[in-house]
Amino acid sequence: MKSLAVAGFGLLLSAATTASAADVVVVVSSDSPVDSLSRAELADAYLGRVVRLPSGEPLLPLDQAESSAAYERFYENYLGRTPAQIKAHWSRLIFTGRGRPPPSLRDVETLADRIAATPNAIGYMDAERVGDGLRVVQLE
């Protein structure tokens, strides 16, 4: 009885985790050579360290608006950083001329269109927004 309760609780817990992680997914164009990425590579791409595809082309990260819920959840879930930390990170690079933050797209439709049309681009969005021309990336 007790072990059943524990198992049930564990199931509940894992369901909860899956749901929150599934909130925002990482996507590429369906023409992208990227099947899977490590979390470290994803973090590198979004922190301004160039991640190269097997072809030698750099992976092009795209951002949602800073004020969007997806932005906050993406950086907190996948990079473990708050928007304030991300801002501080970029102010270290901008004021040295060493880099600029990923281009920020106006809204999720524009982002989806841009990614679908750009094989080396990567982005993120709510799972239910993933439409034609996009593919969810498996994170290792």
Add this chain to the structure above:
Amino acid sequence: MAAATMTTTLQVAVGLCCAAVAWMPEAAAEPTLSFDGFGTVGVVHSNEDRADFVSNVFAPDGAGHTRDLSPEVDSRLGLQLGSEFTPRLSGIVQVVVEQRYDDTYKPTLEWANIRFDATPRLTLRAGRMVLPIFLASEYRKVSFANPWVRPPPEVYQTVPATNFDGIAASYRRRLGSYDNHLQLVYGGKDTSTPGGGEIETRNGFTIANTIERGAGTLFASYSRTHITADGFAPLFDAFRSFGPEGEAIANRYDADDTPLNILSAGARYDPGDWFAMGEFALRESRTFIADFRGWYVTGGYRLGAVTPYLTLARVWVASNTSDPGLSNPEAQGFNAALNDLLGSAARQKSIALGARWDFAPSMALKLQLDYLDLDSDSSGVLVNPQPGFRRGGSATLVSLALDFVF
């Protein structure tokens, strides 16, 4: 990160540029201009009213004696204009307004350089640019990018120069999950001091390497330059006039194209919820300029938008802080001047407790308490000592700063 809030990117596509593009096969369709800014509005109070606390050793006065509540110590505004002429050729100009050596606020040109990306890994720059001596050198003035109100003086004041005029090469290489950044710079710099003097560095060579992997960063640099401090030449000429004994003293302490070496190493680990960082610096020259050793460690924990932090720091001097001077009674005044110079080197321990509050997307408010424990017979990092000031005591500072970027 919304480009609209962080920067204003103007697309410049005038006919002139298009004409230039026509014969530059690699040029992008349109050169871009970017405009960014940073700043701090801060006040500092010191309980020691017979000396001043300054954040830049070349500032003539600060908090304590000159002002009970000084806005001059940390306040600053920086504006940066960047332009990408072609995908491989870009330029950057940064102007900073802050308290200067002459107590004015005339804008100073912090950076003005042209950058050429020879290959995706190799970048060449020429002009005025950052001197990469410390872990946070590149953004030591961008307080928003740093946890503290100001970089710990025990390390950062050992090299007050932030830029130089010359050339630089930077090589970035990714090795597995490691990101390596090697920088070589060559050049010099003239720095004006409050007394009306000038400190010149020439033939300065710096090699710096940064390794990043995930949340970790390791930094090390070595710098060798030749330093001349004209303002003190009359003092050493006076010593020389006393014959061989005086010449020996002058040769030991004069800074006349004399080599100066700096070695520094630092590390940072920032997995997200907390961070820790520390640096060690060593400066050496056979001049009156002290052979400093300094270190600090800082740690902080992020509780939502508030980050409390603690810094411990120490600076001491490996060279002599006094000299018997000449036995000739007529040289007593010169002996005293020399000993003043040697004894003024900063020696202290400090502890700083603070909190940073990221209350808006591009703004942070910081409150910091510093307790400076001055070594015996030292003024520590305090300057401008007044009659009645006791060396070897202590001082408590309270600082409030609002940092912003745009």
